[in-house]
Amino acid sequence: MSTQPNTIDPKEAGHFGKLAADWWNPKGSSAMLHKMGPARLSYIRDRIDHHWNADETGRHPLKGKRAADVGCGAGLIAEPLARLGAAVTGVDAAAENIAVARLHAEGQGLAIDYRQGSVDTLEPRAYDLVTSLEVVEHVTDPAAFVAGLAAALAPGGLLILSTPNRTAASRLLMVGLAEATGRIPRGTHDWDAFLTPEELARLVKDAGLEVTDVTGLAFSPTRGFTLSDNKALDYFLTAKR
Numbered sequence: 001m002s003t004q005p006n007t008i009d010p011k012e013a014g015h016f017g018k019l020a021a022d023w024w025n026p027k028g029s030s031a032m033l034h035k036m037g038p039a040r041l042s043y044i045r046d047r048i049d050h051h052w053n054a055d056e057t058g059r060h061p062l063k064g065k066r067a068a069d070v071g072c073g074a075g076l077i078a079e080p081l082a083r084l085g086a087a088v089t090g091v092d093a094a095a096e097n098i099a100v101a102r103l104h105a106e107g108q109g110l111a112i113d114y115r116q117g118s119v120d121t122l123e124p125r126a127y128d129l130v131t132s133l134e135v136v137e138h139v140t141d142p143a144a145f146v147a148g149l150a151a152a153l154a155p156g157g158l159l160i161l162s163t164p165n166r167t168a169a170s171r172l173l174m175v176g177l178a179e180a181t182g183r184i185p186r187g188t189h190d191w192d193a194f195l196t197p198e199e200l201a202r203l204v205k206d207a208g209l210e211v212t213d214v215t216g217l218a219f220s221p222t223r224g225f226t227l228s229d230n231k232a233l234d235y236f237l238t239a240k241r
Contacts (some may be wrong), residue, residue: 001125007139007148008093008118015131016138017094019238024087024104026236033076033134036236040133040236041080042116043048044160047213048084048129051158060085065128068152071135075101075112082110086129089113091121119148123140125209127152134234136200143203150207150241158240162217166194169232173219200237 022028028103048054054061069078072090074097082088082105092098098116101239105112115121118139122130130149139145140210151161164170175191195203201211216235218228227236 006118006120006214007141007145009138009140013049013093013222016092017096018023019097020074020094023076023097023100030073030076033073036217037076040162043162043215043217043227043236044077044131045084047158047160048190051212051238051240058187059196062086062103062129066126066154067131068127068179069169070121070122070130070132070149071099071138072101073115075104075114078112078114079105079108079110081129081131082112087113089115089127091117091119093118117170119145119152122148122152124151125154127158127160129160131160133160134164136161136163136195137189142195142200143206146200146203147207148200150209150239153209153241155241157241159204160236161200161204161238162234162236163200163233164189164234166191166196167232170194170234173233188230197231197235197237204237204239205210208239209241211237211239213238 012204019029023030027033048061049056061084065086067081067086068089069114070091072078072092074075078088097117098114130152164174171191175189197214204211212214214237216231218230219225
Protein backbone atom coordinates (compact mmCIF):
# COMPACT_ATOMS: atom_id res chain seq x y z
CA MET A 1 0.00 0.00 0.00
CA SER A 2 1.04 3.61 -0.49
CA THR A 3 2.62 5.52 2.36
CA GLN A 4 0.93 8.75 1.23
CA PRO A 5 -0.87 10.64 4.03
CA ASN A 6 -4.63 10.47 4.39
CA THR A 7 -6.07 13.63 2.80
CA ILE A 8 -9.75 13.04 3.58
CA ASP A 9 -11.73 15.96 4.98
CA PRO A 10 -14.38 14.31 7.25
CA LYS A 11 -16.79 17.21 6.71
CA GLU A 12 -16.55 16.80 2.94
CA ALA A 13 -16.94 13.02 3.18
CA GLY A 14 -20.04 13.48 5.32
CA HIS A 15 -21.54 15.98 2.88
CA PHE A 16 -21.19 13.68 -0.12
CA GLY A 17 -22.13 10.59 1.86
CA LYS A 18 -25.55 12.13 2.52
CA LEU A 19 -26.08 12.31 -1.26
CA ALA A 20 -25.22 8.65 -1.87
CA ALA A 21 -28.71 7.20 -2.29
CA ASP A 22 -29.55 9.79 -4.95
CA TRP A 23 -26.27 9.60 -6.88
CA TRP A 24 -27.58 7.63 -9.87
CA ASN A 25 -30.75 9.72 -10.24
CA PRO A 26 -30.15 12.00 -13.27
CA LYS A 27 -32.72 14.44 -11.91
CA GLY A 28 -31.59 14.28 -8.28
CA SER A 29 -28.91 16.01 -6.22
CA SER A 30 -26.16 14.78 -8.58
CA ALA A 31 -27.97 15.98 -11.71
CA MET A 32 -25.12 18.36 -12.54
CA LEU A 33 -22.63 15.47 -12.65
CA HIS A 34 -24.93 13.60 -15.02
CA LYS A 35 -25.12 16.66 -17.27
CA MET A 36 -21.32 16.90 -17.26
CA GLY A 37 -21.00 13.21 -18.03
CA PRO A 38 -20.89 13.20 -21.86
CA ALA A 39 -18.20 15.90 -22.00
CA ARG A 40 -16.17 14.23 -19.25
CA LEU A 41 -16.27 10.82 -20.90
CA SER A 42 -15.49 12.32 -24.30
CA TYR A 43 -12.39 13.95 -22.87
CA ILE A 44 -11.25 10.81 -21.09
CA ARG A 45 -11.70 8.67 -24.21
CA ASP A 46 -9.81 11.19 -26.34
CA ARG A 47 -6.89 11.26 -23.91
CA ILE A 48 -6.81 7.45 -23.71
CA ASP A 49 -6.75 7.12 -27.50
CA HIS A 50 -4.07 9.79 -27.81
CA HIS A 51 -1.84 8.41 -25.07
CA TRP A 52 -1.91 4.77 -26.20
CA ASN A 53 -2.43 5.40 -29.93
CA ALA A 54 -5.66 3.43 -29.65
CA ASP A 55 -8.24 2.90 -32.37
CA GLU A 56 -10.85 5.58 -31.63
CA THR A 57 -13.58 3.23 -32.89
CA GLY A 58 -12.49 0.36 -30.62
CA ARG A 59 -14.81 -0.59 -27.80
CA HIS A 60 -12.18 -1.71 -25.27
CA PRO A 61 -9.12 0.57 -25.45
CA LEU A 62 -8.30 -0.18 -21.80
CA LYS A 63 -8.30 -3.97 -22.15
CA GLY A 64 -5.44 -5.42 -20.13
CA LYS A 65 -4.91 -2.18 -18.19
CA ARG A 66 -5.60 -1.22 -14.58
CA ALA A 67 -7.46 2.00 -13.79
CA ALA A 68 -8.25 3.79 -10.54
CA ASP A 69 -10.90 6.46 -10.03
CA VAL A 70 -10.24 8.40 -6.84
CA GLY A 71 -13.22 10.19 -5.34
CA CYS A 72 -15.44 7.87 -7.34
CA GLY A 73 -18.73 8.67 -5.65
CA ALA A 74 -21.21 5.99 -6.65
CA GLY A 75 -19.35 5.06 -9.82
CA LEU A 76 -20.29 7.50 -12.60
CA ILE A 77 -16.76 7.30 -14.05
CA ALA A 78 -15.64 3.93 -12.69
CA GLU A 79 -18.37 2.06 -14.54
CA PRO A 80 -17.57 3.52 -17.99
CA LEU A 81 -13.87 2.78 -17.41
CA ALA A 82 -14.80 -0.84 -16.71
CA ARG A 83 -16.85 -0.95 -19.90
CA LEU A 84 -13.81 0.30 -21.80
CA GLY A 85 -12.04 -2.84 -20.68
CA ALA A 86 -10.07 -1.79 -17.59
CA ALA A 87 -9.74 -3.63 -14.33
CA VAL A 88 -11.05 -0.78 -12.18
CA THR A 89 -10.50 0.24 -8.59
CA GLY A 90 -12.85 2.92 -7.27
CA VAL A 91 -11.96 4.81 -4.09
CA ASP A 92 -14.17 7.19 -2.12
CA ALA A 93 -14.01 8.74 1.33
CA ALA A 94 -17.69 8.12 2.08
CA ALA A 95 -18.66 4.57 3.01
CA GLU A 96 -22.23 5.35 1.91
CA ASN A 97 -21.04 6.08 -1.63
CA ILE A 98 -19.05 2.85 -1.79
CA ALA A 99 -22.09 0.84 -0.68
CA VAL A 100 -24.25 2.36 -3.42
CA ALA A 101 -21.44 1.97 -5.99
CA ARG A 102 -21.05 -1.73 -5.22
CA LEU A 103 -24.77 -2.37 -5.47
CA HIS A 104 -25.11 -0.49 -8.75
CA ALA A 105 -22.09 -2.19 -10.35
CA GLU A 106 -23.43 -5.59 -9.33
CA GLY A 107 -26.73 -4.74 -11.01
CA GLN A 108 -24.82 -3.83 -14.18
CA GLY A 109 -22.78 -7.01 -14.14
CA LEU A 110 -19.53 -5.08 -13.61
CA ALA A 111 -16.72 -6.33 -11.38
CA ILE A 112 -15.21 -3.19 -9.82
CA ASP A 113 -12.94 -3.18 -6.77
CA TYR A 114 -14.51 -0.45 -4.62
CA ARG A 115 -12.65 0.74 -1.52
CA GLN A 116 -13.56 3.21 1.19
CA GLY A 117 -10.69 5.59 1.87
CA SER A 118 -8.46 7.99 -0.02
CA VAL A 119 -5.55 7.84 -2.40
CA ASP A 120 -3.45 6.14 0.28
CA THR A 121 -5.45 2.92 -0.27
CA LEU A 122 -3.94 2.46 -3.75
CA GLU A 123 -0.91 0.31 -4.47
CA PRO A 124 2.11 2.33 -5.65
CA ARG A 125 3.03 2.44 -9.36
CA ALA A 126 0.24 -0.05 -10.13
CA TYR A 127 -2.27 1.74 -12.35
CA ASP A 128 -2.04 2.56 -16.04
CA LEU A 129 -4.78 5.18 -15.72
CA VAL A 130 -5.72 7.28 -12.68
CA THR A 131 -8.70 9.63 -12.80
CA SER A 132 -9.92 12.04 -10.16
CA LEU A 133 -12.68 14.39 -11.31
CA GLU A 134 -13.97 17.29 -9.21
CA VAL A 135 -12.14 15.98 -6.14
CA VAL A 136 -8.89 17.87 -5.51
CA GLU A 137 -10.82 20.94 -4.32
CA HIS A 138 -12.35 18.86 -1.49
CA VAL A 139 -9.22 17.40 0.14
CA THR A 140 -7.25 18.69 3.13
CA ASP A 141 -3.88 18.83 1.36
CA PRO A 142 -4.01 19.16 -2.45
CA ALA A 143 -0.24 18.76 -2.84
CA ALA A 144 -0.19 15.51 -0.87
CA PHE A 145 -3.28 14.30 -2.71
CA VAL A 146 -1.77 14.92 -6.15
CA ALA A 147 1.48 13.31 -5.02
CA GLY A 148 -0.53 10.27 -3.98
CA LEU A 149 -2.23 10.07 -7.35
CA ALA A 150 1.15 10.31 -9.07
CA ALA A 151 2.60 7.63 -6.82
CA ALA A 152 -0.14 5.21 -7.90
CA LEU A 153 0.71 5.61 -11.60
CA ALA A 154 2.58 2.83 -13.32
CA PRO A 155 5.49 3.68 -15.64
CA GLY A 156 3.99 5.19 -18.79
CA GLY A 157 0.75 5.84 -16.91
CA LEU A 158 -1.84 8.55 -17.55
CA LEU A 159 -3.38 10.89 -14.97
CA ILE A 160 -6.61 12.80 -15.70
CA LEU A 161 -7.93 15.45 -13.31
CA SER A 162 -10.76 17.95 -13.43
CA THR A 163 -11.61 20.76 -11.05
CA PRO A 164 -13.29 24.18 -10.95
CA ASN A 165 -11.10 27.19 -11.69
CA ARG A 166 -10.84 29.96 -9.08
CA THR A 167 -12.32 32.81 -11.09
CA ALA A 168 -15.08 35.36 -10.81
CA ALA A 169 -17.12 33.22 -13.22
CA SER A 170 -16.92 30.11 -11.04
CA ARG A 171 -17.77 32.11 -7.91
CA LEU A 172 -20.85 33.55 -9.60
CA LEU A 173 -22.10 30.48 -11.45
CA MET A 174 -20.97 27.45 -9.41
CA VAL A 175 -21.06 28.78 -5.87
CA GLY A 176 -23.57 31.59 -6.20
CA LEU A 177 -26.18 30.72 -8.80
CA ALA A 178 -25.97 26.91 -8.90
CA GLU A 179 -26.04 26.39 -5.14
CA ALA A 180 -28.53 29.20 -4.51
CA THR A 181 -31.00 27.68 -6.97
CA GLY A 182 -30.47 24.09 -5.84
CA ARG A 183 -28.81 22.90 -9.06
CA ILE A 184 -25.89 21.90 -6.85
CA PRO A 185 -26.50 20.99 -3.18
CA ARG A 186 -25.67 23.85 -0.82
CA GLY A 187 -22.27 23.59 0.81
CA THR A 188 -20.75 21.55 -2.02
CA HIS A 189 -18.11 24.12 -2.94
CA ASP A 190 -15.63 26.34 -1.14
CA TRP A 191 -14.48 28.84 -3.76
CA ASP A 192 -11.28 29.58 -1.85
CA ALA A 193 -10.26 25.93 -2.25
CA PHE A 194 -10.48 26.04 -6.05
CA LEU A 195 -7.18 25.76 -7.93
CA THR A 196 -6.20 27.65 -11.04
CA PRO A 197 -4.74 25.62 -13.94
CA GLU A 198 -1.32 27.07 -13.17
CA GLU A 199 -1.54 26.04 -9.52
CA LEU A 200 -2.68 22.51 -10.31
CA ALA A 201 -0.05 22.13 -13.03
CA ARG A 202 2.61 23.12 -10.52
CA LEU A 203 1.43 20.44 -8.07
CA VAL A 204 1.45 17.83 -10.83
CA LYS A 205 4.94 18.79 -11.96
CA ASP A 206 6.17 18.78 -8.36
CA ALA A 207 4.85 15.20 -8.14
CA GLY A 208 7.17 14.23 -10.97
CA LEU A 209 4.71 14.12 -13.87
CA GLU A 210 4.63 15.90 -17.22
CA VAL A 211 1.50 17.93 -18.03
CA THR A 212 0.38 17.12 -21.58
CA ASP A 213 -2.99 18.87 -21.88
CA VAL A 214 -5.26 21.40 -20.21
CA THR A 215 -8.77 21.80 -21.64
CA GLY A 216 -11.69 23.84 -20.38
CA LEU A 217 -15.18 22.61 -19.54
CA ALA A 218 -17.64 25.36 -20.48
CA PHE A 219 -21.40 25.67 -20.16
CA SER A 220 -24.02 27.31 -22.32
CA PRO A 221 -27.81 27.27 -21.87
CA THR A 222 -28.28 25.91 -25.40
CA ARG A 223 -25.49 23.34 -25.63
CA GLY A 224 -24.93 22.34 -22.01
CA PHE A 225 -21.41 21.33 -20.97
CA THR A 226 -18.83 21.23 -23.75
CA LEU A 227 -15.07 20.92 -24.07
CA SER A 228 -13.62 24.36 -24.72
CA ASP A 229 -10.57 26.59 -24.78
CA ASN A 230 -12.37 28.60 -22.10
CA LYS A 231 -11.14 27.43 -18.69
CA ALA A 232 -12.90 30.09 -16.61
CA LEU A 233 -15.47 27.75 -15.10
CA ASP A 234 -13.90 24.29 -14.93
CA TYR A 235 -11.08 22.43 -16.64
CA PHE A 236 -9.37 19.11 -17.23
CA LEU A 237 -5.66 18.47 -16.82
CA THR A 238 -3.85 15.43 -18.20
CA ALA A 239 -0.34 14.33 -17.25
CA LYS A 240 1.87 11.33 -17.86
CA ARG A 241 4.68 9.59 -16.06
